Amino acid sequence: MDRFIGYVKIDTQSDPESETTPSTPKQWDLANRLVEELKQIGMEDVTIDEHAYVMATLPANVPHKVPVIGFVSHFDTTPDFSGTNVNPQIIEDYDGKDIVLNAEKDIVLSPDYFDDLLQYKGQTIITTDGNTLLGADDKAGITEIMTAMEYLINNPDIPHGKIRICFTPDEEIGRGAHQFDVQKFGAEWAYTMDGSQIGELEYENFNAAGAVVKVQGKSVHPGYAKDKMINSMYIAQDFINSLPRLETPEHTEGRQGFFHLTSIEGDVEETKLQYIIRDHDKTHFEARKQMMKDLASEICSQYDRDCIQVEIKDQYFNMREKVEPVMHIVELAKEAMEAVHVKPIIKPIRGGTDGAQLSFKGLPCPNIFAGGHNFHGKYEYVPVESMQKATEVIVKLAELTAKKYE
Numbered sequence: 001m002d003r004f005i006g007y008v009k010i011d012t013q014s015d016p017e018s019e020t021t022p023s024t025p026k027q028w029d030l031a032n033r034l035v036e037e038l039k040q041i042g043m044e045d046v047t048i049d050e051h052a053y054v055m056a057t058l059p060a061n062v063p064h065k066v067p068v069i070g071f072v073s074h075f076d077t078t079p080d081f082s083g084t085n086v087n088p089q090i091i092e093d094y095d096g097k098d099i100v101l102n103a104e105k106d107i108v109l110s111p112d113y114f115d116d117l118l119q120y121k122g123q124t125i126i127t128t129d130g131n132t133l134l135g136a137d138d139k140a141g142i143t144e145i146m147t148a149m150e151y152l153i154n155n156p157d158i159p160h161g162k163i164r165i166c167f168t169p170d171e172e173i174g175r176g177a178h179q180f181d182v183q184k185f186g187a188e189w190a191y192t193m194d195g196s197q198i199g200e201l202e203y204e205n206f207n208a209a210g211a212v213v214k215v216q217g218k219s220v221h222p223g224y225a226k227d228k229m230i231n232s233m234y235i236a237q238d239f240i241n242s243l244p245r246l247e248t249p250e251h252t253e254g255r256q257g258f259f260h261l262t263s264i265e266g267d268v269e270e271t272k273l274q275y276i277i278r279d280h281d282k283t284h285f286e287a288r289k290q291m292m293k294d295l296a297s298e299i300c301s302q303y304d305r306d307c308i309q310v311e312i313k314d315q316y317f318n319m320r321e322k323v324e325p326v327m328h329i330v331e332l333a334k335e336a337m338e339a340v341h342v343k344p345i346i347k348p349i350r351g352g353t354d355g356a357q358l359s360f361k362g363l364p365c366p367n368i369f370a371g372g373h374n375f376h377g378k379y380e381y382v383p384v385e386s387m388q389k390a391t392e393v394i395v396k397l398a399e400l401t402a403k404k405y406e
C-alpha cells in the first residue's frame with residue numbers, strides 16, 4: 001500500500017499533443033524513482049533509455065533451461081482526467097455502503113451505481129478524494145510487478161527462470177509500445193499487468209481503424225441557388241444515416257463491432273466526418289472498411305460527381321492471431337490464477353492494449369488484471385486484496401514456468 005500510494009502521488013499524465021517520448025517531462029520523475037527502487041530491491045541489469053523505458057532482470061535460480069518471460073506495465077496516466085495532487089483515501093473493512101469521496105463537493109462512490117463494489121465487502125479499498133483520478137491504471141500494475149520481484153528475491157526457495165520486466169511511458173496515448181525495444185527486452189513472451197477487475201485475462205482486442213470522410217458541396221448565394229447549390233451537410237447526413245444505425249458503441253457489446261461517429265464539422269461547402277471502426281473479426285473489419293467506401297461511391301453516383309472522399313487508416317490489430325499459436329502462455333496464466341484461488345475471467349477487450357502492439361512486434365503479450373475499477377476518472381478505486389492477488393499471480397507464473405520446463 002505504501003509503495004502504491006507513493007507512486008500515485010507522482011503526477012505522470014501523458015499528452016497526445018506532444019511528439020516526444022515520453023510525451024511529458026514529468027513522467028521522468030516516476031521513471032527515475034523506479035530505477036532506484038529496482039536497484040535497491042536487488043534487481044539486475046537495471047536500465048533506463050532516452051525514452052524513459054525502464055527495464056530490469058531477475059536472474060534464474062534454477063540450473064535447467066527455462067524460457068525468459070516478461071511483465072510489463074505503464075507509469076503514465078490518462079490525459080482525460082487530472083492526475084495532479086492525487087490524495088488517496090483508504091477505506092478499511094468496507095461495509096458495502098456509499099463511500100463519500102468529497103463531502104464538500106458531494107461526490108459519492110456508491111454501490112447503487114457501481115455495483116462491482118459489493119464484491120469487495122470487508123476488503124480495504126483505495127479511492128480518490130473526488131478531485132483527481134487515482135492512477136491504479138497502471139500504477140497498480142507497477143506495484144504488483146515490483147512487489148512480486150522483491151518477494152522472489154527474498155524467497156529464493158521459489159524456483160524461477162530469468163524474468164524481465166519493463167515499465168513504459170505513454171500507454172494512455174497509444175504509444176507505450178512504440179519505442180519498446182523487444183530485442184533488448186529479450187523475453188519469449190510477456191504479460192501486461194494492466195487489466196481491470198480481479199480475474200481478468202485477455203488475449204483478444206479490437207482491430208481498429210480511423211476514417212475521415214470529406215464531403216464536398218457547392219456554395220452559392222441562397223437567393224440564386226436553385227439547381228446550383230449542393231449542401232455538403234445534407235450529403236453527409238445521407239452518409240451517416242446509411243450506415244447501420246445499431247452498429248454503434250451504445251448498441252453493441254462482447255464481440256460485436258461498430259462504426260463510431262466521433263465528430264462532425266461542416267458548412268455548405270465542405271463537411272468533415274470522423275469515424276472509428278472496430279471489430280474483433282478481421283474479415284468483418286475489412287468488410288466494414290469496404291462498406292464505407294462503397295457507400296461513398298453509391299451516394300456520389302446520385303449526385304453525378306465525386307463528392308465524398310473516404311480516407312481510412314488502420315490503427316491496431318487483434319492480438320489473438322499472434323497469441324493463438326502460443327496458447328500455452330494463456331493456459332499458464334489461467335493455471336497461475338487458479339493456483340492462488342482467483343477465478344479467471346476470459347473475455348475480449350473492447351479496446352486496444354499495448355500487449356497487442358507488442359504481440360505484433362514479436363512479443364506475444366496477453367493482459368492480466370491489475371485490480372482497479374472505473375479507470376480514467378474520479379470514481380477510480382482499487383481493492384488492496386486484488387493487488388495482492390495480482391502479485392501472487394506473478395509469483396506463481398514465474399514458478400509454474402520454471403516447473404513446466406524442468
Ligand SMILES: [Zn+2]
Pocket residue numbers: 074137138171194
Ligand atoms: Zn492502463
